[in-house]
Amino acid sequence: MRLLLRFDSKTVREPVISRTTLETGALINILRASVGARRGEILIEVEDEKVKEIEGVLEKLGVDVVELAEAVQKDDELCVHCGACVSICPTEAISFNGEKRVVITAEKCVHCGACVKVCPTRALSLPL
Amino acid sequence: MVKTINEINQKIREGNVVVVTAAEMKEIVEELGAERAAKEVDVVTTGTFGAMCSSGAFFNFGHSDPPIKMQRVWMNDVEAYTGIAAVDAYLGAAQLSETAEEYGGSHVIEELVKGREVELKATAYGTDCYPRKEIVTEISLEDVNQAVMLNPRNAYQRYNAATNSSNRLLRTYMGTLLPNFGNVTFAGTGEISPLNNDPEYRTIGVGTRIFLCGAKGYVIGEGTQHAPPYGTLMVKGNLKEMKPEFMRAAYFPGYGATLFVGIGIPIPILDADMARFTAVRNSEIETKIIDFSVARRDRPVVRKVTYEELISGKVEINGEEVRVSPLSSFYMAEKIMEELKRQVERGEFSLTAPVDRIPTKEIFKPMRQREIKVVKSVMVKAHTIPPETPIEEAARLMIDKGLNHLPVVENDVLVGIITSWDIAKAVARNKKGVVREIMTRKVIYTHPDEPVEVAARKMEKNDISALPVVDSRKRVLGIVTSEDLSRLIAR
Numbered sequence: 001m002r003l004l005l006r007f008d009s010k011t012v013r014e015p016v017i018s019r020t021t022l023e024t025g026a027l028i029n030i031l032r033a034s035v036g037a038r039r040g041e042i043l044i045e046v047e048d049e050k051v052k053e054i055e056g057v058l059e060k061l062g063v064d065v066v067e068l069a070e071a072v073q074k075d076d077e078l079c080v081h082c083g084a085c086v087s088i089c090p091t092e093a094i095s096f097n098g099e100k101r102v103v104i105t106a107e108k109c110v111h112c113g114a115c116v117k118v119c120p121t122r123a124l125s126l127p128l
Numbered sequence: 129m130v131k132t133i134n135e136i137n138q139k140i141r142e143g144n145v146v147v148v149t150a151a152e153m154k155e156i157v158e159e160l161g162a163e164r165a166a167k168e169v170d171v172v173t174t175g176t177f178g179a180m181c182s183s184g185a186f187f188n189f190g191h192s193d194p195p196i197k198m199q200r201v202w203m204n205d206v207e208a209y210t211g212i213a214a215v216d217a218y219l220g221a222a223q224l225s226e227t228a229e230e231y232g233g234s235h236v237i238e239e240l241v242k243g244r245e246v247e248l249k250a251t252a253y254g255t256d257c258y259p260r261k262e263i264v265t266e267i268s269l270e271d272v273n274q275a276v277m278l279n280p281r282n283a284y285q286r287y288n289a290a291t292n293s294s295n296r297l298l299r300t301y302m303g304t305l306l307p308n309f310g311n312v313t314f315a316g317t318g319e320i321s322p323l324n325n326d327p328e329y330r331t332i333g334v335g336t337r338i339f340l341c342g343a344k345g346y347v348i349g350e351g352t353q354h355a356p357p358y359g360t361l362m363v364k365g366n367l368k369e370m371k372p373e374f375m376r377a378a379y380f381p382g383y384g385a386t387l388f389v390g391i392g393i394p395i396p397i398l399d400a401d402m403a404r405f406t407a408v409r410n411s412e413i414e415t416k417i418i419d420f421s422v423a424r425r426d427r428p429v430v431r432k433v434t435y436e437e438l439i440s441g442k443v444e445i446n447g448e449e450v451r452v453s454p455l456s457s458f459y460m461a462e463k464i465m466e467e468l469k470r471q472v473e474r475g476e477f478s479l480t481a482p483v484d485r486i487p488t489k490e491i492f493k494p495m496r497q498r499e500i501k502v503v504k505s506v507m508v509k510a511h512t513i514p515p516e517t518p519i520e521e522a523a524r525l526m527i528d529k530g531l532n533h534l535p536v537v538e539n540d541v542l543v544g545i546i547t548s549w550d551i552a553k554a555v556a557r558n559k560k561g562v563v564r565e566i567m568t569r570k571v572i573y574t575h576p577d578e579p580v581e582v583a584a585r586k587m588e589k590n591d592i593s594a595l596p597v598v599d600s601r602k603r604v605l606g607i608v609t610s611e612d613l614s615r616l617i618a619r
């Protein structure tokens with residue numbers, strides 16, 4: 001399961017990830033982090049069985065946690081399979097299938113939003 | 129063995145015509161050879177589905193009561209050109225809305241084809257025969273007399289691919305180009321694209337009936353900028369008969385509105401030569417990868433490339449693998465080829481002989497300009513200072529000479545710049561010391577032969593008001609300010 005953690009100016013200074021690992025013994029894989037002086041966002045991947053426990057600890061530490069069940073969403077009514085998004089994705093989550101249709105591999109998506117910004121038909125959106 | 133278009137049409141009427149898509153034809157010719165393939169196959173369907181800015185539609189709205197001779201007209205706040213008869217107008221796909229963001233003529237066309245109403249607004253000066261000065265109403269495709277898609281330049285045979293050598297992201301009509309050769313984009317569908325299957329333009333010419341966005345359309349001549357083998361077509365078709373699934377309004381972020389246009393052209397296999405032409409492979413179709421970071425007409429060529437390499441999704445640039453995005457939809461192009469194949473097989477679409485040929489030789493000339501104004505003609509002498517200059521001294525120099533910018537130079541080479549704003553900040557913080565501590569090190573600069581428009585855009589994008597002018601060894605030759613430039617560009 002992927003979790004998006006949002007930090008405010010207070011929690012951003014705390015070593016919350018390490019603390020969560022210590023308390024839960026869970027392995028946390030950081031997929032993407034953008035942390036500034038006053039706020040930050042970290043995308044992590046954790047084992048499904050540990051999700052609730054980890055969420056509990058993080059929320060206790062004052063972090064806002066969002067479960068990301070889905071990858072970036074593509075509206076197939078709008079998408080014309082032009083592929084403009086394909087070379088933009090940093091994790092190669094977007095590719096052509098055998099039918100030359102553009103498809104998204106959900107497991108590879110790190111919710112960075114880069115593809116959303118380049119789509120000429122506004123077919124892409126982040127599920128938040 | 130020679131076939132005529134009439135004989136092929138006879139077969140279409142009798143229901144025993146043999147039609148294959150351009151993709152299928154490659155295999156057939158490889159297996160049977162051109163002679164036999166020409167005997168077996170009568171028609172090859174080709175297709176393309178790309179963003180084509182040079183598209184739009186003519187409308188005749190009918191007369192209001194009392195009548196108006198439109199002087200300016202808008203459809204959903206997108207202005208159309210009405211410098212023709214009273215209620216005729218041309219709406220360009222790339223024209224932007226005056227009120228809505230990321231909305232343009234292409235979106236208006238799409239709404240109409242989807243059966244929706246749009247707002248029509250017009251103003252006029254009023255005449256004895258057309259007294260009305262203003263009108264606002266709603267219209268749909270059913271309400272207008274004619275709605276004719278007319279695209280001056282479509283169906284590009286091949287097109288330059290794009291990349292970006294600079295260190296900033298570029299948003300262009302070729303899509304978003306990542307910094308440092310981060311990606312490559314290209315347009316066109318290569319071996320299945322209409323003109324690549326008839327490179328001598330024997331069967332595609334003036335009057336050729338085509339599939340245009342789901343309707344029957346016609347080639348009315350070569351397109352603008354036609355320059356074989358970068359050939360183009362001018363096409364028209366009845367907007368009222370078009371289907372929304374074969375077109376799509378688009379907006380390239382940071383660039384503007386455009387229209388994805390679906391075109392299919394059936395190619396009669398008149399003889400073995402036509403079979404050979406339609407067997408063309410992506411590996412034989414060459415184009416160039418161009419560096420879009422140079423905002424000039426003649427952009428540097430990074431390398432030559434074939435459509436086969438582009439379509440593979442990866443190309444090599446300077447020894448590194450770079451990922452590629454097509455901007456034309458191969459999925460839609462195939463769908464169009466299949467649809468056209470079905471229509472010909474069912475006898476719904478017959479072939480035409482061109483009434484006139486389009487040129488097989490033509491060059492694309494640059495614009496005749498009065499002069500290209502370059503930075504050299506506006507730059508002024510720059511006062512430069514060494515990095516060890518005390519801040520106070522720099523401040524005094526600025527005040528005495530009335531300067532806002534001082535390039536910082538060490539061993540003859542530009543190493544930084546300070547502005548009056550940097551000085552003001554330093555003073556406000558009571559900071560003493562030398563210029564090196566407060567200067568901006570990443571200086572944005574220009575060259576003496578850079579056009580003034582390019583220099584002006586650099587300042588605008590980076591929100592700065594002056595650029596040092598340097599030579600190839602980064603020695604400071606002068607400085608240009610936005611004030612000097614705006615005076616010159618406005619003139």
Ligand code: SF4
Pocket residue numbers: 074078079080081082083084085086102118119120121122123124
């Ligand atoms: S850029 Fe948009 S329209 Fe093109 S393939 Fe991606 S999602 Fe589809």
Ligand code: SF4
Pocket residue numbers: 071072088089090091092093094104108109110111112113114115116
């Ligand atoms: S959101 Fe980012 S990671 Fe996910 S598909 Fe789009 S570009 Fe790729």
